[in-house]
Amino acid sequence: MSKYECNHHMTGFLKELPKCEHHVHLEGTLGPDLLFPLAARNNVQLPSHFPKDVESLNKRYSEFTDLQDFLNFYYIGMSVLIQEQDFFDLAWAYFTKAHADGLHHAETFFDPQGHVERGVSIDVVVRGFERAAQQAEKELGISTRLIMCLLRHLPPKDGLATIESARPYYKAGTIHGLGLDSAEKPFPPHLFEECYKAVRDSFPEVGLTAHAGEEGGPEFITNSLDLLNVTRIDHGVNSFQDEDLLKRLAKNQTLLSLCPLSNVKLQVVKDVSELPIQKWLDFGVPFSINSDDPAYFGGYILDNYIMVHTRFGFDLKTWCKIAANGVNGSWISDARKKELL
Ligand code: HPA
Ligand code: ZN
Numbered sequence: 001m002s003k004y005e006c007n008h009h010m011t012g013f014l015k016e017l018p019k020c021e022h023h024v025h026l027e028g029t030l031g032p033d034l035l036f037p038l039a040a041r042n043n044v045q046l047p048s049h050f051p052k053d054v055e056s057l058n059k060r061y062s063e064f065t066d067l068q069d070f071l072n073f074y075y076i077g078m079s080v081l082i083q084e085q086d087f088f089d090l091a092w093a094y095f096t097k098a099h100a101d102g103l104h105h106a107e108t109f110f111d112p113q114g115h116v117e118r119g120v121s122i123d124v125v126v127r128g129f130e131r132a133a134q135q136a137e138k139e140l141g142i143s144t145r146l147i148m149c150l151l152r153h154l155p156p157k158d159g160l161a162t163i164e165s166a167r168p169y170y171k172a173g174t175i176h177g178l179g180l181d182s183a184e185k186p187f188p189p190h191l192f193e194e195c196y197k198a199v200r201d202s203f204p205e206v207g208l209t210a211h212a213g214e215e216g217g218p219e220f221i222t223n224s225l226d227l228l229n230v231t232r233i234d235h236g237v238n239s240f241q242d243e244d245l246l247k248r249l250a251k252n253q254t255l256l257s258l259c260p261l262s263n264v265k266l267q268v269v270k271d272v273s274e275l276p277i278q279k280w281l282d283f284g285v286p287f288s289i290n291s292d293d294p295a296y297f298g299g300y301i302l303d304n305y306i307m308v309h310t311r312f313g314f315d316l317k318t319w320c321k322i323a324a325n326g327v328n329g330s331w332i333s334d335a336r337k338k339e340l341l
Contacts, residue, residue, distance in 0.1 A: 002310045002311075003273070003311060003313065004309060004310050004311070004312070006306045006310050010309060011306060013316065013319070014102075014305045014306060014319065015101065015302055016102060017305075017319060017320070017323040018323055018327060018340045018341065019101070019103050019104060019302075019305070019323060019326065020103070020104060020105040020106075020107070020288060020323075020326040020329075020330045021098065021103055021105070021107065021108075021288070021290050021291065021301050022107045022232070022234075022255065022290055022326070022330065023107075023234050023235075023257035023258075023259055023290035023291075023292055024094070024098075024109065024291050024292065024293075024301075025074075025108075025149075025181070025292065025293050026087075026091050026094060026109065026110045027074065027077070027078040027081070027110065027114065027293075028292060028294065028295060028296055028297075029090060029091075029094040029294055030077050030078065030081070030090055030295055031295030031296075032058055032061075032295075033054060034089075034090065034093070034295075035057070035077055036054065038080040038081065038086055039080040042080060042082040042086070044079055044080045044082070046076065046079075046080075047076060050076060060073070061073070061265075061297075062298070064265050064266055064296075065267060066215070066266055066267055067184065067214065067215055069266075070265070070266055070293070070296060071182060071183060073296070074293065075114060077296075078115065079118060081115065081120070081125075083128075084124045084127050084131075086128065087124065087125055087127075087128025087129050088128040088129070088132045090128075091128065091129045091133065092132040092135060094106075094108070094132075095133075095135075095136035095140060095142060095144075096140070097294075097300055098142070098300060099136070099140040101302035102302060103142060103301055104143070104340055105142065105143045105144070105145075105330055105332060105340065106133075106136070106144050107144075107147055107177065107331060108144065108146060109148075109149045109179055109181065110126075110146065110149065111149050111181065111182075112125055112126075112148060112162055112165075112166070113150065113151045113154055113162055114151065122162070122166060122169075126146070126166075126174060129146060130174050133146060143332055145176040145177060145207070145330075146174065146175050146176055147175070147176060147177035147178065147179045147207070148169075148175050148177070148178055148179065149178075149179040149180060150162060150163075150180050150181075150192065150195060151181065151182040152181065152182045152183060152184065152191070152192065153182045153183045153186075153187060156192055156194060156195055159192060159195040160194065160195055163178075163195060163198050163199055167202070170202070170206060171203075175206075176206060176207060177207035177208065177331065178195075178206060178207070178208050178209070179209045179211070179234065180209075180210040180211055180224075180228075181234070184212070184214055184216045184220065188216070188220060188223065189210060189212065189223040189224045189228050190223060192228060193227050196208060196227075196228040196229060196230075200229060207331040208229055208231055209232035209233065209234055209257075210228055210230045210233065210234060211234040212224040212230075212233050212234065212235065212236060213233065213235055213236045213237055213238035213239055214234075214235035214237060214238075214263075214266075214268060215268065216238065217238050218238050218239055218241045218242035218245050220238075221233055221238070221239050221245060222245055222248075225248070225254070232254060232255045232256075232257065232329065233254060233255070233256050233257070235258065235259060235268075236249075236256035236257075236258070236287075237263060237269070237275065239256065239276075239280075240279050240280075243283075246279070246280070247283065249283075249285045249286075250283045250286075253286055253328075253329070254286070255287065255288060255325070255329030256280065256285060257287070257288050257290050258275070258277075258287045258288065259290045259291065259292035259297075259304070260272045260275060260289065260304050260308055261291070261292075261297045261299045261303060261304050261307060262291070262292035262293065263275065265296070265298065266297075271311070272307050272308060272311045273312075275311075277308065278312070286325035286326075286328070287322070287325065288322075288325065288326035288329060289304050289305055290304065291304055327341050
């Protein structure tokens with residue numbers, strides 16, 4: 001399958017590029033090696049049909065049929081997270097791994113509703129993640145942003161209540177963004193207009209993004225832009241079906257946060273070579289390369305970069321442009337951008 005080689009020299013180059021991650025779910029960094037010990041530590045009973053050991057769980061993770069099949073495991077997985085220390089340990093493990101991959105800036109998603117509905121307070125979740133992010137800034141030199149996602153399979157009024165409970169953290173600048181994830185097709189963007197408006201009205205400086213065009217068509221992307229006023233699109237794969245949309249994304253320099261290995265594992269495409277990456281480059285649509293749920297999809301950020309190289313074989317200049325687009329599309333100060341470029 002591999003059309004191009006990613007030799008030792010090229011891997012080193014990709015590692016050295018100033019990489020920024022904009023699409024990683026902290027709960028999606030929870031691998032089987034941490035899941036079972038945490039379940040034991042917290043006395044969490046996993047469902048009877050759940051694979052019983054690391055090997056069989058990893059095998060099941062290699063067989064996802066679509067987004068919903070993955071999400072069923074993702075929500076069971078996060079049920080082992082109970083204490084503030086669990087959230088800290090999880091995020092810290094991610095930051096150290098990503099640092100080893102040559103990551104300089106991380107904008108990380110989390111799903112508070114997946115915890116609050118199990119009786120874990122948003123304060124426990126945010127405090128654990130915030131502490132890990134602060135340590136990553138201090139000890140690893142990674143700049144960080146925390147993006148709260150709403151689960152689109154839950155009622156929008158639940159989303160509004162979640163926003164209310166997060167107000168202190170938006171006010172304090174602990175949470176920097178709002179996103180929208182979970183099952184896409186049955187829950188289109190218009191359902192969440194009021195939620196996005198609530199955050200926009202109170203905190204105009206907060207970054208807005210939404211998963212769109214992963215399984216949904218290009219209209220999910222257009223409607224996210226029009227109705228939710230997002231300035232970034234997570235995945236955005238299906239934008240390639242609408243040339244007017246591609247022109248609009250290019251004109252506004254709206255960043256797509258692409259997740260190549262995820263797209264293959266969830267059968268959005270059969271192979272990374274099918275992703276419309278060349279089309280985005282031709283139209284001037286900026287995109288970044290991300291890991292999504294690395295513990296479930298078999299690779300962290302550098303693995304995703306390497307996979308794209310083996311399929312597209314870009315020259316160094318193109319790679320530098322892709323990295324620069326990632327820096328410029330980050331929710332950071334101009335001073336920090338300058339440092340990274
Ligand atoms: N899509 C939708 N919801 C998600 C994803 C994703 O890729 N990862 C975690 N929750
Ligand atoms: Zn995602």
